[in-house]
Amino acid sequence: MKRVFAWWRRRRSEAWQEEIDSHLALRAEWNQAHGIAPEEARRQARRQFGNSLATLEAVRAVYVRPWVETLVQDCRYALRGFRKAPAFSAVAIATIAIGVGAASAVFSAIDPVLFRPLPYPKDEQLVSVGYSAPVDNYEFHIVSSYLDWRQHQTAFQSLTAMRPGGQCDLVAGETVLQLGCVAVEDNFLQTFGVQPLLGRSFRPEEDRPHAPTVLLISYGLWQRVFGGDPHILGRLVTLDEEHSRIVGVLPRGFEMPQLGNPDVLLPARLDDSLPRSANSSSMLRAFARLRDGVTMEQAREQMQPLFEQALRLDVPAELRSEVRLVIRSLRDRQIHEVKLASWMLLGAVVALLLIACANVANLLLARAASRRRELALRAAIGASGARLARQMLTESLVLGLAGGAAGCGVAWALLRFSVRLAPEGLIRLEQARIDLRVLGFALAVSIGSAVLFGMAAAVERPRAETLAGSRAPGMGRTWFRKSLVAAQVALSLMLLAGASLFLRSLWKLENQPLGFRPERLVTASFTLRRHRYQPAAAQAAFFRELEARLASIPGAGPFAVSDSIPPRGSMGRPYSNIRIAGHRALAANGGMVAFRRVTPGYFQALGISILAGRPFTESDRASGEWPVILSATLARRMFGNENPIGQRIALDGAGAWSMVVGVAADAKNNGISAPADPEYYRLRMNDGRGVGREGVALFRSGLDPASLTLWIRRELAGLDPTLPVTVETMETRVGRFAERPRFVATLVALFAGIGLLLAGVGLYGVLSFLVSQRTQEIGVRMALGAQARDIALQVQGYAAVWTGIGVVLGLAGALALTRTVRGLLYDVVPGDPISLSLAVMALAAIAALAAWIPAHRAARVDPVVALRQQ
Amino acid sequence: MKRGDQLQGTLELLILKTLEREPNHGFGITLHVQTVSDGLLRVEEGSLYPALHRLDRDKLIEGEWRQTPNGRRARIYALTAAGKKRLREAEANWTTVAKGVQRVLRVV
Numbered sequence: 001m002k003r004v005f006a007w008w009r010r011r012r013s014e015a016w017q018e019e020i021d022s023h024l025a026l027r028a029e030w031n032q033a034h035g036i037a038p039e040e041a042r043r044q045a046r047r048q049f050g051n052s053l054a055t056l057e058a059v060r061a062v063y064v065r066p067w068v069e070t071l072v073q074d075c076r077y078a079l080r081g082f083r084k085a086p087a088f089s090a091v092a093i094a095t096i097a098i099g100v101g102a103a104s105a106v107f108s109a110i111d112p113v114l115f116r117p118l119p120y121p122k123d124e125q126l127v128s129v130g131y132s133a134p135v136d137n138y139e140f141h142i143v144s145s146y147l148d149w150r151q152h153q154t155a156f157q158s159l160t161a162m163r164p165g166g167q168c169d170l171v172a173g174e175t176v177l178q179l180g181c182v183a184v185e186d187n188f189l190q191t192f193g194v195q196p197l198l199g200r201s202f203r204p205e206e207d208r209p210h211a212p213t214v215l216l217i218s219y220g221l222w223q224r225v226f227g228g229d230p231h232i233l234g235r236l237v238t239l240d241e242e243h244s245r246i247v248g249v250l251p252r253g254f255e256m257p258q259l260g261n262p263d264v265l266l267p268a269r270l271d272d273s274l275p276r277s278a279n280s281s282s283m284l285r286a287f288a289r290l291r292d293g294v295t296m297e298q299a300r301e302q303m304q305p306l307f308e309q310a311l312r313l314d315v316p317a318e319l320r321s322e323v324r325l326v327i328r329s330l331r332d333r334q335i336h337e338v339k340l341a342s343w344m345l346l347g348a349v350v351a352l353l354l355i356a357c358a359n360v361a362n363l364l365l366a367r368a369a370s371r372r373r374e375l376a377l378r379a380a381i382g383a384s385g386a387r388l389a390r391q392m393l394t395e396s397l398v399l400g401l402a403g404g405a406a407g408c409g410v411a412w413a414l415l416r417f418s419v420r421l422a423p424e425g426l427i428r429l430e431q432a433r434i435d436l437r438v439l440g441f442a443l444a445v446s447i448g449s450a451v452l453f454g455m456a457a458a459v460e461r462p463r464a465e466t467l468a469g470s471r472a473p474g475m476g477r478t479w480f481r482k483s484l485v486a487a488q489v490a491l492s493l494m495l496l497a498g499a500s501l502f503l504r505s506l507w508k509l510e511n512q513p514l515g516f517r518p519e520r521l522v523t524a525s526f527t528l529r530r531h532r533y534q535p536a537a538a539q540a541a542f543f544r545e546l547e548a549r550l551a552s553i554p555g556a557g558p559f560a561v562s563d564s565i566p567p568r569g570s571m572g573r574p575y576s577n578i579r580i581a582g583h584r585a586l587a588a589n590g591g592m593v594a595f596r597r598v599t600p601g602y603f604q605a606l607g608i609s610i611l612a613g614r615p616f617t618e619s620d621r622a623s624g625e626w627p628v629i630l631s632a633t634l635a636r637r638m639f640g641n642e643n644p645i646g647q648r649i650a651l652d653g654a655g656a657w658s659m660v661v662g663v664a665a666d667a668k669n670n671g672i673s674a675p676a677d678p679e680y681y682r683l684r685m686n687d688g689r690g691v692g693r694e695g696v697a698l699f700r701s702g703l704d705p706a707s708l709t710l711w712i713r714r715e716l717a718g719l720d721p722t723l724p725v726t727v728e729t730m731e732t733r734v735g736r737f738a739e740r741p742r743f744v745a746t747l748v749a750l751f752a753g754i755g756l757l758l759a760g761v762g763l764y765g766v767l768s769f770l771v772s773q774r775t776q777e778i779g780v781r782m783a784l785g786a787q788a789r790d791i792a793l794q795v796q797g798y799a800a801v802w803t804g805i806g807v808v809l810g811l812a813g814a815l816a817l818t819r820t821v822r823g824l825l826y827d828v829v830p831g832d833p834i835s836l837s838l839a840v841m842a843l844a845a846i847a848a849l850a851a852w853i854p855a856h857r858a859a860r861v862d863p864v865v866a867l868r869q870q
Numbered sequence: 871m872k873r874g875d876q877l878q879g880t881l882e883l884l885i886l887k888t889l890e891r892e893p894n895h896g897f898g899i900t901l902h903v904q905t906v907s908d909g910l911l912r913v914e915e916g917s918l919y920p921a922l923h924r925l926d927r928d929k930l931i932e933g934e935w936r937q938t939p940n941g942r943r944a945r946i947y948a949l950t951a952a953g954k955k956r957l958r959e960a961e962a963n964w965t966t967v968a969k970g971v972q973r974v975l976r977v978v
Contacts, residue, residue, distance in 0.1 A: 019896065019945045023895070025942060026942060050914070050915060054916060055916050058916065058920040059919050062927055
């Protein structure tokens with residue numbers, strides 16, 4: 001680059017020179033024509049022309065803007081300066097690189113979460129609509145009231161819905177694939193403003209009950225399975241044993257509104273001819289596009305009457321008080337769980353960046369102090385104050401940009417580390433990359449920080465009297481530097497406080513009693529295909545055979561089969577639906593009760609203790625009774641101090657009476673950070689009661705999990721070779737629930753560690769500087785009889801004062817700010833004294849270390865040497 | 871783009887007027903101005919070239935390396951459309967100023 005410029009500059013100068021030469025030649029020729037001797041003619045031409053160098057400069061000045069010239073000069077000067085002080089430059093650039101790199105990495109991770117537009121046109125109009133109730137973390141809808149809304153609503157341009165979840169088997173030629181399939185309404189794509197890449201969206205007549213199945217396939221499936229065949233439209237495939245026609249291909253990168261990339265979309269085919277009770281137990285996710293100029297509040301107001309009507313028609317009276325109407329932006333629906341974490345990470349990284357800036361400002365100030373004579377000299381020979389200030393700013397900018405460039409490398413590495421650490425740590429984290437937007441951010445941050453720390457260095461005007469001698473730096477400026485250190489200490493304490501809170505919370509999360517023992521437990525989960533196991537008897541037969549095979553587990557150990565396992569729950573049923581024989585109805589507002597259907601070995605295999613009564617037995621499975629076991633929380637809630645064993649209860653509105661045979665200890669069933677929901681267990685009966693298509697086999701033995709994994713895969717393949725199975729250890733399963741907290745805690749701890757290091761370096765730098773500036777003073781005092789210890793104590797005293805001020809400010813800041821992240825903490829309060837003391841202790845230790853070195857250097861000052869320097 | 875410096879403006883006017891007759895090189899311009907003004911006006915080379923490049927930069931004239939009739943390479947400048955327009959303005963401006971100055975001189 002530099003060479004190109006130099007070459008270009010030379011070429012231009014040569015052209016100007018040639019023009020002048022040509023002028024001289026023409027003049028000489030003319031002179032000669034007027035009878036002057038050739039030699040004399042040339043001499044006169046030159047004399048007439050005058051100073052050709054000055055002319056050349058004047059021509060150059062026509063093209064070069066003066067400020068560009070100055071800027072180039074300043075940059076060159078800065079670069080020369082940095083080359084002469086490589087240690088200073090390396091430390092400064094590395095510090096900026098860490099600050100800018102961390103900030104850019106976090107930005108690239110949270111940009112898609114918080115800022116980047118969603119992949120739909122006019123995405124700000126898209127909302128998620130539904131009920132919020134304790135059943136689900138997300139708002140949902142039910143078919144019966146959705147059908148009313150669809151018909152009567154006027155608040156939205158369009159309202160659409162999809163059935164949640166969904167897997168299907170696709171047979172295309174020889175291959176059988178288990179795919180992610182989502183059933184959506186015909187106006188689904190149109191509501192989101194998405195056009196199929198090929199073909200068309202569903203037609204209304206295709207979205208009627210019992211209409212033949214038509215499909216939209218994803219770009220990925222089209223490429224992977226159909227080789228991107230351009231004549232795919234109209235192709236017949238078998239989907240869940242039904243002939244289905246492909247009518248379109250989704251655009252590349254199509255993303256569902258609740259995130260995720262399905263392979264196949266098919267029509268939802270909601271059936272309004274079904275009885276209301278059937279439709280009210282079937283769930284949907286609903287989305288809508290607001291009309292132009294209509295706000296979410298207005299839409300909510302307009303939807304309120306329909307919502308109240310739906311409550312009356314579809315929600316049992318005792319549950320109504322727990323159900324609310326939710327209309328929120330699609331982005332809020334998507335980032336639900338990670339919004340707070342994203343903002344918090346951004347805040348942490350800004351704190352780190354500020355610490356880095358303070359460090360560089362301090363470095364620049366120290367450098368300016370050693371350069372004051374040079375600057376004073378330049379001021380004395382005529383450089384204006386503004387010119388010098390501008391030069392200081394240029395130097396900071398050069399530093400900032402160099403640091404920023406290195407920072408992009410740091411950002412890339414940090415991003416790779418984050419994705420490795422926890423792919424699920426943030427939504428769309430695996431999509432995060434260093435692109436133009438992030439580079440732009442890095443550039444802006446570099447320039448911003450350069451201006452910030454450059455200002456600090458530029459405010460100091462060199463005074464002519466500095467030329468006169470080596471006076472100690474003015475009080476004003478060391479005061480400024482010390483406040484920078486105090487600010488650094490404060491910021492780094494806040495980061496430390498955050499980190500220790502998150503780490504403590506993570507530790508508690510990972511070491512809490514779960515209510516079951518995950519060690520060495522292997523789980524294999526699967527869902528039987530609807531069409532292969534059509535009569536319920538086929539399902540029961542499959543599970544009987546599975547249990548028989550589990551009984552011969554190598555190494556012999558406990559085993560069980562269930563339809564779901566902790567720490568996740570099941571859909572749950574309303575508490576108020578339960579009845580107790582001979583008791584009054586249970587309270588409304590009881591929330592939801594989880595339930596599982598298990599084999600007798602369940603409690604032993606999971607290590608859940610039976611607190612009262614007995615576990616299920618094999619003989620129970622053959623009897624006509626259908627026994628039930630309650631969790632401790634549920635038993636306490638239902639029976640208080642009464643003995644639940646032997647009580648008869650009905651578990652759903654229509655159900656028969658069951659006898660409570662035991663009470664089991666609570667086990668986490670709602671993730672690992674929330675307290676356990678009340679729960680009951682039913683037995684999987686021999687006659688097929690309690691058996692469904694969902695299954696989890698769990699077992700433990702003396703053998704290592706890896707070989708058990710192979711064994712169970714082989715056994716299940718023997719039962720049904722086409723059945724897709726997920727095998728993992730219970731510890732992996734539980735660990736996944738701590739993934740996000742671990743991600744947040746690790747990043748904040750990393751930032752806090754770097755921040756602490758930087759603050760320590762900052763303190764060390766300022767103290768070393770003070771000691772070197774005061775060598776003479778120290779020498780005099782030692783000559784007058786001061787002890788080495790007194791000198792060291794004095795330096796450490798400085799450190800203590802400024803660290804102390806920083807700690808006080810930092811504690812105040814930490815108390816104020818950690819309050820906002822309460823939602824990210826588990827079993828730790830924001831002002832947790834243990835976490836805060838740990839943070840202060842870590843900081844104090846580093847500060848003491850940083851002060852120790854300069855203090856001892858001060859104590860070793862030799863008065864003779866120090867005074868001779870005068 | 872009004873230049874405060876009247877002298878510089880005059881030089882530019884002279885250059886533009888000279889080039890209106892025919893494209894010419896720097897030396898040709900000095901020669902022409904000197905001849906036409908009967909030696910009253912002399913263009914200094916030290917001012918001429920910066921002025922030429924200023925006009926070139928502002929796209930009022932256009933320079934090109936060419937052969938002169940007697941076989942020398944020289945940078946020949948020609949008026950552009952914008953240059954012609956500027957010349958009209960500058961001429962009108964000059965006439966007004968000259969008239970005004972003359973009247974003032976007559977009164978005093």
